[in-house]
Amino acid sequence: MSVSQTSAARYAATVRDRYLKRWLVTGPLARLRRDGCCIFFFGGVMHPDGRFRSSWNMAMAAAIIYCSVVVPIEIAFETDMVESMCGTGEEKVKRAQCTDFQLWFWLNFAVDVWFIIDIILNFRTGFVFEGLFVNDAWKVAKHYMLRGTFFIDVLGSFPLNLVLMSVNPSNPYGDIEEDSGGDATRMNRMLRLLRMSKLAKLARMFKLFKYLEGAEAIIDPGSLQLFKLIFISLFSCHLFGCAWWLISDLELSGDLGLENDWYTEENKWQPANWLRQEPKLHIKYLHAFFWGAAMVTSMVPSDVMPVTSLEVTLTVTAMFYGLMMNAYVISSLTAALGAMNSKKEIVGAQIQRIKSLLLIKHVPADIRSRILEYYEYQYTSSAGLAQMTVLNNMPPALKATLDLASNRRLITRCPIFRQMTSASLLMLLDKMTPAVFVPNQVIVVEGTPLLAIYFIIKGIVMLSRDSGPCEKLTEPENWGADDYLRACLEEAEGGSTVMNRKTARAGTYCDAIALSTELMTAELATDSAFQEYVQSEIEKAESQPNT
Template sequence: MPFFCNFHKSFEGETHKCAIRHDGSMSYLPALKRKATWFQRFRRLLKRSTLISEYNPQSYEYFRSKAEIFRARKEHVVTKSIVIHPFSDFRAYYEIWMSLAWLIILFYMPADAAFDIISPESQRGVLLEETYSGTTEDDYFGFTLRLIGFIDIIITFFTGYCVKKKRKVVMDSLKIAKHYVMSIYFITDLLATFPMDFFITNDTYQRMINTMGFLRIIRLPTLYYYMSRTLEIFRLRRISIQIFKNVVVNYLVFHWFACVQYMIPQIRFFAYGELVAESWIERADLPEVNFVSRYIACVYRAAGSLFCISFEEMKLEAWEEKLVAIITFIFGKVYVFYITVLILNYLLRQRSLEIKYFETISQVQAYMSQKQLPISMQTRLLQFYDYKYNKKFFKERGITGLLSEKLKGEINLNVCSKLVQNVSLLAHLPQQLLEQVVLNMKAEIYLANDIIIKAGSVGDCMYFLASGTVGVWTPSGKEVCHLQDGAYFGEISLVFKDKRRTANIVAVEICEVYKLDRRIFRNCFKSNSSLYKILEEVAKERMEVTQMFEDVHAKTFMELGH
């Protein structure tokens, strides 16, 4: 089972223990033969890891239920696509390891370009105008990092991407390639990854090529995203962890500017073949000291420039360094302003709707504490608010109460458009009747293990399942089947007069249903004889199936009793 299954359990509550035997694998991949080779088993395991995972927490941000996730998985398998789903197990593990890899790359490559960590004598020789046959071709560590970068380029071409605004996942290979090639990342990744220094023996040219490592700073948002995803998967959301993440990213910004500071005289030497004698680096004799001393001095200089602090002992005379200082000052002002805004947004919970949501949650928690509700009930109540409002509180009645009936009907029809598409019964209704049905539907949310319908009770409504999964049980407790998005139930009591509920309907996961009462049902469906006949046939069939399971279960129970 994937490593983030614990997150999945906490997201949905207690895990449902299914008593039904499912036909086939929920991965929708062809079953392996008994005599399958290890390679075939490995290939199937690898393919399964690239499919969307119902245990990935991000899956539920784009897909509302397991049924939608399974449909996306099935479509992925049917199309025989080799694209990796961004919410797959493979991608989750990959992002965890790439968090560490990008952290090392973003530190090492600019530092090696500036200070030549592997062979510092070569770098010192350049500044002192001495001839030196460099050993950068022995930089196997740098080559390994470039190789990782090249593999990342290939993986990106074969990984789907998310369109956050539309809540959509793009899995088309051509669109993925176009999206990546047209982005700023592709060119910089290619230039910083290609190991040209292994094909060029001239030390000066190798040093110039290594400066491509500075392009890696563009991938700083990628590191931040991967770190955020890793913390989300491991459920590490404490404030100390968030501070650590921001400190790491901000340090890399200072690190990059420190490396730029030390590169100025080297660039001048590469371009004109002469040293910048007036450079503060030459005046401070930094090439003569060890790497740690040089690095600390440059970080100190970069931090001062970013915060617009001037240093008398490091007064700038070279025009190249003055130009870099101007750019650094401007960036520093924007950077400080940006960090300040982020801190203020964090303190204000970023948005007023979120503030209202957390205020409401605080009131709910105070209410639960005052009423001394059990922990399990408190958890379920908070799950309800989380699903209902998605961390943004709004007064739905206050918004819809001001709307006209026509506009309200259009909004309801648009909100329920997915439900109408999934429920074949509603799709056959005339437009006028459909609007009347949707307008009179009442939305309700049930948490996992909530009883929606109890066997033997009087039925005065039927239900349409918009999102989630429900289980059908006989009165004696035998599980019959599952119903998922687009299903409807509770029609038996409305079709047959004086007929009580014949089965228990229980939510397997968080479910969103729409309830239609008896009066609207009669007005809409009884006037349409063909649809009413379909309902009647479905009701009879369900009654027979439920009764069959009930009889078998009762017979088995009696035999065990004897």
């Protein structure tokens, strides 16, 4: 074998070993064979309450709200919108050269693509069945298609604009000349019928409030409920107003053969002639919204006299819907306004009893306000909520999950919790006791024994020493944890009991939870992870001379 052949063989072997085998054994093909097509291309199954899915749902809620506003306007005021964007008469330009129309067209196309991506993600989003998270890909797909909202999502994601562009590539944006003859008129009617299928996008409105439930962590539930009522009311006015204009436009234009020749008088149900000739789109829409608001609020003007069967159907539907809508708003508004202040909702009855007692005792107004302020804070603090029996019957596993979720910020900020086992952590979280301190109350004094570690839930605590500036602590900080950890290291080396190095004083009303150092010592004495950490810290200190 020649030298060149030997070099080529070595090069081929190198390529095979370094690249081909790596690609087959540990590369994309290996991952495709190991994980399957779904996980390889789309990732693993997501939890429905995960961070990414919750953020995605909020973005979907915004997209649905956009469609709920845009789609009815686009269908009812299609001709007026195109004229306002592209001009009329001699100033009219093709839709392909109209910048405003292009932005509008491709924005709607992007929303369609967004909805299609949501359908794909729904196939990769698991579900919870009787407390068990189901992440099997086939079960998730079957659940989404048979019990989920698959068909509603498909209806609301149909890319009509893309289909029309594919069917008629020579005229992708639907330009029709007004003087093109009967064929163009028939084509215009067909396109308008097809564009009415965009109403299927409103099917996703059923999922809007489900998506908005994820915002309850950052928005007050009462405010969210009030937003729902306002949105439903405005959307109803918007939808009926656009339907009124659409029916009137179809009847007047004769696109669908809905014109009537038997009624010779002026049809006052339809928009006035001056309004139809108005060049400004927002003027037309405001009058349409006014008509819808009049029907939804049951304040029907006296000149609303429908003539055709379609007009009568829409009017009667709007009137009965407005009647039910008023009953729903009245029944829900009181609860929504009451829930806007969750504190008053919880403590309202107790505070009222205390206020009545203070009035009977003729307590001065300034002292009465201070007492009421304290009890309102007390009832909504950790101590007050701990006395509520609503959550006392939870199973231990679920209670442990609640403790971890409620105190996760405290756990991450305290170094001791990171050095112990999960069993010890759960045990200590269950042993925490709530406490409430009033402004200027001294909590601990410098030089006294460290009896507990305090974790701030809400409020401000000032730490001070005989010499040195004051230090301000807020949630979710703590005091005493560093002293206790140093005491554990000193005790392992034969040191003495630790003392409080600073005086703690409440700067405001302070809601805190305390963890007894005696309980911690008893629990951590048998915690293998914490003992290994203490031993490693001692060895690390011994290995560093003159420290």
